[in-house]
Every structure is written in structure tokens, then in C-alpha cells.
Amino acid sequence: MAEAALVELREISKQFAGVKALGGVSLSIRPGEIHCLAGENGSGKSTLIKVMSGVNRIDGGTVLVDGKEEPALDPRRAIALGIQVIYQDFSLFPNLTVAENLSIGAELREGRRVVSWRRMRAHAEEAVRQLGVALDLDTTVEMLPTAGKQLVAIARALMAQPRLLIMDEPTTALTGREVEVLFGVVREIQARGIAVLFVSHKMREMLDISERLTVLRSGRVVAEGPIRQFDEAAITRAMTGAELDEVAFEGPALAADAVPRLAVSGLSVAGELDDVSFAVGAGEIVGIAGLLGSGRTELALALFGMRPNYAGEIRVDGETVRLDAVRRATEAGIAYVPEDRLTEGLFLPETINRNIVAASLPALSRWGLLRGREADRVAADTIRAMTVATPTGERPVMQLSGGNQQRVLIGRWLLRNPRLLILNGPTVGVDVGSKAGIHRAIRQLAVEKGLGVIMISDDIPELCANCNRILLMHRGRLRGALPSGLPPAEREALLSERLRGLS
């Protein structure tokens, strides 16, 4: 070892109400390195961040900073040691100006009572100058695009003289171009000798910027080392724990003249989608791969009636439909399982049964009256058919695991007998065992019910194992497809290659 680690964690463990969040995690960050901490939602990443920032007390293990033990790390101490966290939501005040956002923390740290706008402005100018960006200091933060807000958050963190900057999911809401800008900023920060810890579940970007990688799964370190030892598929497998030997999905042979379930031609949405054309046949699973901000989610939203001002033609089973409201889309037989299960998908405190029938209420009613027994029956059927692990449908849905929640959501839409099922991140935050089960269920639906399926995912092995065809998307346009009929391993390599070529 040439130099001592800046921050070193040894065998850290942490429990919440008896549930183990971290089970003996060791991690070391060297001065001035760009380190990436990868892991799916629920793998313990956030807990680890909170340990390093002093928010969470640890149950076991030691934290060392500059080789010295820090037994009583609290937020104040962590900041004094030079550890700064930029949260995913940036923790900014949307209603205040950029200048005030940049300087109010310093005013608080210095224990002032009276604020001097001149001093705050000078402080803010210094912050912006240090970062080397131009920001309108007098604008309120809410008027900035996401990337601008992030720059404000970074500039603010840098003013606290950090030696380690922890960035929680920094690329989530950025467009591809904005990610490049961000990486430029991060390299400049590194050039000043500040270490950066990227925390993310999106592996694509990590490969570009990180020097070392640590992968967490279920509160344990499952892989670590210099970044060149990993490729994208390997990181995903480490994060999810899935094995490669999943049999690749071979969809049914499609007759050349068969009418496709979905045919999209020239679909455009201002600023989001540009002349997108493709088709999905009955029984086919079509994957859509792309970088952040590629327009994948926007495509799904447009097909689900959430972009009413789209241009272009959409046909379902040969019939032209105008999808200018969610209701139009569901009536046309389109179902969408959203990316963010917790805020967009589920009614968390409501029962499993209610969550299942939520999209079928009119169909389960006669003369406006909900047929209660019928609703309970179809909900019970769905629980059985989707093998949701619960003794009763009367439990709040928030008590289910991620995988079972996802089954509830897919089951909700199956009740409507959809013709096209759009899945956005179908197994995000789902543990390995359930993952394969969900994949099996999706394949079965495609084959047995003749559904057309669109699968949007960051998970390259998932796409390669489950899709007949994979389309690439970039900056709102489709950029070709991956040839089908390859074994999964070759497909993965090819897809990784193609994605790298896009950025």
C-alpha cells in the first residue's frame, strides 16, 4: 500500500429493527480517487452513505479516517473531516435564489444571526468560480433544469472544503449530454485531489468514469476491484446475483404477413421523441435499451397516453388509435408497469386486493355498484395466478417484498386482458430468486396469451435473456436493433459494445 486510505470501513454492520441492512461491509477510499459503489435498490447503499456521513450509528465494525479510528462519527464531525454528501434530491431550496442556496449553509455553520446579502453573494460567486461554471446567481433554483440544480449542489458542497464527495445516484435524472457535463466537472474535482464516491445502480456510466468499483448485494460486498476487471454484464450479475445460464427466450415464429400487436410509425414528441417507428408482434418480447435520457421512458409514457400532443401514428392490432389520455390507452389494451413502483405503481397503505382491482373498477361494477364478491374473487385468482406470496389479500401491499409487489402490479393489468404490456425496469429492486420467476411469468404471458411485450431495462443480461429483439434508443430516436438468434453471452457483449458506442 503506497498511501493510507482516506476513509476506510472495516466490517461495518448495521441493523434496523432487527433487519440486517449491512452485514460486515469493508470498503476503502483512497485520496483523490473516483470510486463507485454499485448495488440495486435495497442492497444497503443508502445505509452505507449514512454511515459515512455520520447520520447512522453503526452496530459493529470501525470507521477510519486518515488511518485514525472515528468511534463517534456524527454529521458535524463528518463534515469537519471533509466528508460531504450530495443527495439524490439535492436538498436545495427551490424558492430561494442560487446565491442564497450556495451560501446559506455557510452562514449557518458560522453561527450568524444577521445575514449580509453582500457577503452571501461574494461567497456564492466564489463557489461558482471554484467550480468553473457560469450560473445565474439571481435565479431561483426551481427555474433551473435538473443538471443546473446538481451543479448548485456540487458547488455548495465544494465550499465546505471536502476531501471526499459522496454523490448519491447523480445521473438518474440527467440527459446523456448532461451526464457528460457532469463527468467533466467530476474530473476537475478529482484533479484538485478530492475523492469522489459515486453511488449508483446504473452501471453504464460507472464504467466511463470510475477507477475502482465496489458492488453491494443484500448488505454485503460481493465484488470489488479496479474497474478494468469488470464489464457491464459482469457488474449487473454481481449486483443481481443472477447466473448467466438463464435460457434465452425464443419467441414464437411470426408469420411475415401477421398484423402486429403494436405498430408505431413516425412517433414524435417535442423535445423527447423523434420519428420513432417499430412494431411488436403477438407473443413477442421487444427490449428497449438506451442510456439515461434516451427517451425510453418517454416512449412508454407516450404509448400510455401521457403525452397527448404526440405526432405520428399508433396502431393496435391494425386499428389506428389516438392515445391522448391514459384511458384511451387502457381501452386500446395497453398496460404499463411503471419504473417507480412505490410512487407510480402502488397504493402503499391499501390492501393487496384493492391494488389488484384498481385499474378494473368500472369492469367489476354493475350499474355503478362494485360487485364486492366478484372483486374479491378475481383478486384471489390473480394472487394465485401470479403466485404472490401472501396468506391473504387483505394485507397492506406495502408489507410485500419488491418481487411480490411487482407481481401485484403485473396482475393488476392482466385483469384487463391487455394486448400490449409495457414493463419499465421490471425487476428493479427485486431479489434474484423472484427475478427469474418474474421473467418466467412474463415469457409465459407472451407465449400463452399472445401478448406483445415491451421491456425497458438497464439490466443488460435481463434484456438479452428475455427479448426476441432488442432495439437501441438514443436521444429520442431508435438507432437500430440487435440481431436475434445469438446466444445470451454473445448478445450481452454486443449490446454492451453498442451502448458504449452511443455515448
Added chain:
Amino acid sequence: MSALASRLRRIDPAIAQLLLLTVLVFAGMSFLEPRRFLRPYVFESITFVAPELGLLAVAMMVTMLTGGIDLSVIGIANLAGILAGMFFHAVGGAHGPGLAGLAAGPVLVGVLIALGIGLLGGALNGALVAKAKITPILATIGTGQIFTGIALVLTGGPAIVGFPRSWGAIGNGTLGGVAVPALVFLLAAGAVWLILARTSFGVGLKLIGTSARAARFAGLRTVRTVWLSYVLSGVLASLSGIILSGRTNAAKSDYGVSYLLQAVLIAVLGGTNPAGGRGSVPGIVLALIALMLLSSGLQIMRFSNFLVDFIWGAFLLLSIALNALRTRRG
């Protein structure tokens, strides 16, 4: 025994708390003033006075289900009574037998006018909240002023006195020994209970209150559903206005101002979450009974009306505290 225990455990804790409260109030009043409290007259008078307030509380609960509130219910109720009264005065004359003995036909038209006002007022509220996305508090404070203002402009201030006899029967009469207003209330509350628990509109309303975002992604018609909840609230308010003007034989632009707090109190005490997603008609009915027993008990004990007001307010704060403690434990 264990079956009973498990059944008891399944009862909503808010409802259980209310039942306990009702029993306690009843027992307390019976103990303190057994002679004057335990008389049929006391309970009979409750069946005449409680319904108008109960309807307003149900209306309040319906809008709270989506995290909203309807502060214009009093304005709608008064305007409904006033417009019906003006119609009767126009048809039957301002005084005398012509007005009092007005036939069923015109009275029915009057009922339709009153309910129509509730419908229109509710539709306006719903449009402002659901379509224009104005905060429910401000939207309904504003429309409440507009409705009250229109009532004031129409009457010039004084009450409209004198309603047809059959209109009065809605607020005063009895049917088979039971107060007509109580029957009207039970009918309306039963209908709302059915709507909330057994229709796709009602279930959708609660889902929207739980998570408006998830509701949109589940394909629920959120704008229309929220809009309809304000229409329902408006109609219930106008029904309350019919009973109020029937009972007092008068309608005025500033009647029932203190009902606003009481309606909110009953809604919150009845287990409604003002942030949305939770609320039920049985809870409202129980809270209404408990508070009506309390208020007649206090009147019997010669508390001034002002002190009763104080107790209402204190009760609201107390129920907030209890709810907070319960959720903190749970």
C-alpha cells in the same frame, strides 16, 4: 370469546375510540343529570337538530378523502334555502295561506331549485379544484364568500321568513314517530356510504386520496372523480340548507356560521384523515351522535352557548392529539 376478541381487534381503532367516547359521554351525562338528561325529549330533539350538521360533516368528509376541504358548504346551504324561499314567495306570495298551503308541485320545484344550487355550486368548486388546480382551501373560501355574497345581494340582508307547510315538514315533521330530518339524513348518509364503499367512484376517490400519482398510472379518471366529489359535497350541503330552512321556517345569508367548525370537527373526530385517503360514513355518524349528546348535556347543565363553542374547539384539538398519538404508536 376469542372469536369476539379477534373481531373486536379488527374494528377500526378510530371507530372503537369513538364508540368508547359516545358511551362515556352518555354515561357521564346520565350520571350528572339523570333526571333531565334521560328523557325522550332530549333524544328526540337531537334527531331534529343533528341532521343538518351531519349532512355538512359528511360533505366535508367526502372532500377530505382526496386531501381537499369544502369551506363553502355553509354558503351553499344558505343560498339554497334562500333561492327556494324566494321562489316560494314569488309563487305563493310573501305571507299568508297562499304561501303556507303551497301545493306539492311547487314545493318539489323548490327542492329541485335548492338541490340544483348545490349541484352548480359544487360543480364550480370541483372545476376550480380539479381542473384549475387551485388549492381547495382558497378555492372554497373564495366561492363560500361568493355564495354568501350572492345570498346577501338577493336578500339585502334580512332573513327570508315564511316557507310552505310541506317544506317545513322536511325540517320539522315526523313520519311514523321518527323525525323527518333524521330520515332524510339516514337516507343521504346511507347513500353516501354505499357510494364510497361500493361504487367504483367511491373506491377510486379513496385511491386518489392515497396517491394521486399512482391513481393516474392506474388509469383512474382523477380529474373527473375529484370534480364529482365536490359536486356531491355541494348537493349534500344544499340538502342541509333545505332542512335548516324547513326547521327554522327562515333562510338567511349568515345562518349556521358556527357549523363550519363543527362539521370539520365531526369529520376529523370521525376518523377522516384531512390529508386524504381515509374516512367513512359510520365514523361520521358516531362522531355526530357523541357530540350531539355532549352538546345537549351541556345545554341541560346550563352551559352558555359560548362555552359550548369553546368545548367544540377544545374537542377538535383533543381529537387531533389523540389521532397523533394513535398513529405514532401504530
Added chain:
Amino acid sequence: MSAAAIPARTPRSGLRALLSRQPEWAVAALALGLMLVIGAVNPAFWEPANLFSLLRANVVTGILALGVLLVMLSGGIDVSFPAFAIAAMYLTIKGMIAVGYDGVVLPFVVATLIGLGLGLLNAVFVHGLRMIPLIVTLGTGTAVRGLLLGGVSASQINIDEMPQRLIAFANTQLLTIGSGDGHVGLSAMVLVYLLIAAGVHLLLRHTLAGRGIYALGGGEEPALRAGFSVRNTRLLIYGLAGALAGFAGLLHGSMIWVANPRDMAGSEIDVIAAVVLGGASIFGGRGSVAGTMLGVFTFVLLTNSLIIMHIDTTWQRVVVGLVVVGAAGITAWRDQRRQRGAGRGVGS
């Protein structure tokens, strides 16, 4: 990297930029426009007597509005302040009569302290029990008014019993025009109002505690992470709002020479209307002392000029309602546009 890649969506120059950054100008323009219209309908509007009485009518509503502004800045709403104001006023005057004290400073201190105590009660409920401010203040307001009327007294104290020095103070005049019966004066209480407004402005604009109120309105979580004490901020907000109400209550009684425990019922709506008209957002974080003062001025101008405009005063409630709905509608429209702007470019 190119920094120019991160443009703000604010228009950088011109009238729209001005209105976006300082919406106060829009309210000022509205007030000016109204004055011109009213003056054109009836030139009597411009007579000093009318203008002075308009300014005088700003005082109590304005001080109350500053309290409501504080609460709205943090994302809450307050409907208890009329009850607090009247309770402070009535108890103070009742006490003065009981002990036979007549003076100015001490009574105002007492009334302010009563208001402060009641305001802190709101803070305890809103912060300690996490309850929606509307419902808390509905409860405290009704309870306080009921206790005052039922537990203290429901009868009003008339001018012959009122402490004379208090009345004399409240009717001090700054300048007078004309002489004899025709003379009109500008109430010195306008000066008191301006002083209080300047104080609240200094607090909000130039102290860290004041910035904490805006920060809380921007978001509780970020405020906590930045190191603000949300509890102390809430105590400050509701305590100060109560104190302002107590002060305004006594001033109100002194200015009208009557202490009526039933007074000001329903006035919360007028004050809220004025604050909303002044550009404050009920979602918190947006609003200013200048905007609120302009909102109060415009509101008073509108409601007090009905007679001059030959409109029957029964229309006043309708006008108030339209003001609330209109102002809230514009705010909602503005917030929606803002959201739509910020929502762009999100997703993957």
C-alpha cells in the same frame, strides 16, 4: 465542459423578467389601475379625506396580514388570529378597567404577550402533533373565542368606559389639512404600521431566522439537512403571528373606541384574501412584506371604494370571493407552469 449548457428558464430581461422576479410590481400596477378607474368614476376618491381614511383602514388589516404572511411563508394557513386579536384586546382593556390603569405602552406589551402565548399554542399543535395548520387554527380560534365570550364576558365595553389615553394615542394625527369642521387628518397609526412592517421585513430579509422561514417553506427536509431548527422556526412563526395579532387587536379597539368581544368574526377571510392578493403562495416559500402591504392596500381599496363607485355594499362579499378565487387561480396557474418547466428533461 460548457457552462452555457445550463441556462435558466427565467426570461433575463424585460417586463416579464421583472414580474417573474418581483411580482410585487404586478400588484402595484393593479392598485394603480384601480385607483385610476375609481377616481374616474367618482373624483371624490382623490379627496384627502377619502385617501386618509383608506390609509387608516390599512393599519389593522395590514398588521394582521403580516402575521398571516409569516404562516403562509412556511406553507401553513392561520384562521385563529381574529380570535387571538380580540381576546388580547378585550382581556387587556378589561384588566385596565379592573385595576384602574390608563396608559399606552404597558397595555400594548400585555396584549402582544397574550397573542404571543396563544400563537405558541398553535405552534405546539402544528409542530408537536404534526397536524394540518388549518384544522389546528380552526380549533384554537373557536376555543379561544368561546372561552372569551362564555368564560369572561360577552358584553362590549363602550367609549365612556374605555381607557382614555389609549384612545387618545390611537387617534393621534400625523398631519392635518384644512381647519375647523372641515379639517381632515392622517392617522399616526399608519406610522406604527409602517414601523412594524419594516421590522418584519428586516426579520425576513436580513436575519438567518427569517431566512429559515423561507427555507422551511422551500422544504422541511432540506431545511433540516442544512442545519435549521424546524421546531424553533415554527415557534417563531406562530408566536410572532400571534403577537402581531394581539398588538393589532388592541390597536383596533383603541382606534374604534369600543372593545367588543364579538368583533372581527369572519375577518380572517379578508386578511387571507389580501395576503394571497399580495402574491404569497399557500404552498409556502413565496411572498414578501412589500407584496403583502400592496395586497392589503389593493384589497382595502377595492372593498372600501364600493360606495364611492355607487355599488351597493351588499356586493362586498362577492368582491372578496372573486379576489380570493382570482388571486389563487393566478398563483395556481403560475405554479403549474413552473412545475411543467421543471418537469422537462426528467426521465431515462
